[in-house]
Amino acid sequence: MEIKELTRAEEQVMQELWKLGKAFVKDIIEQMDEPKPAYNTVSTIIRILEAKGFVDHESFGKSHRYFAKVSxxxxxxxxxxxxxxxxxxxxxxxxxxxxxxxxxxxxxxxxxxxxxxxxxxxx
Incomplete structure (x- = not known):
């Protein structure tokens, strides 16, 4: 897989996901500095990271727990x-x-x- 460059916001989300291992969007937001980004913002960034091949998820009903595919x-x-x-x-x-x-x-x-x-x- 070819690694692509991350935006600053994508990198911030990845940093938290790398620390947490597996996490729901709310868990990632909890770890971020104030002012905390909106849930929808982080959710959108996670979906972009998933499209770029950096992140995958496992489903729990309607909820998704995300994990890094790129170390x-x-x-x-x-x-x-x-x-x-x-x-x-x-x-x-x-x-x-x-x-x-x-x-x-x-x-x-x-x-x-x-x-x-x-x-x-x-x-």
Missing amino acids: KDAYKEFATGKLLSGYFDNSPRSMLSFFLQEHKLDVKETDELLRLLEKAKKK
Whole structure:
């Protein structure tokens, strides 16, 4: 299945669904920040996500409980690849350099990055 880019609203709904696992529309709304979106808005977004292949449902009478068909990791890989190609000329070094310069890391985070780089070097 080809993964498509999500709109901001679709991504917000997916973030909640990924956290919850399986959920009814009301459960998703409960998890969202204030001001809460209208039920019909979230219901429409869920149906769009279902049409895009991100979500499926199981029926309980007239109610539907939704679940993700695309994992958060799969979408993360897609979004990171899009970011890498669109803004960093497919250069992980350029992307890492940007994040290091723009997002001041504390010593603990820097040490963790160095540990990950050493681990990758050994592969």
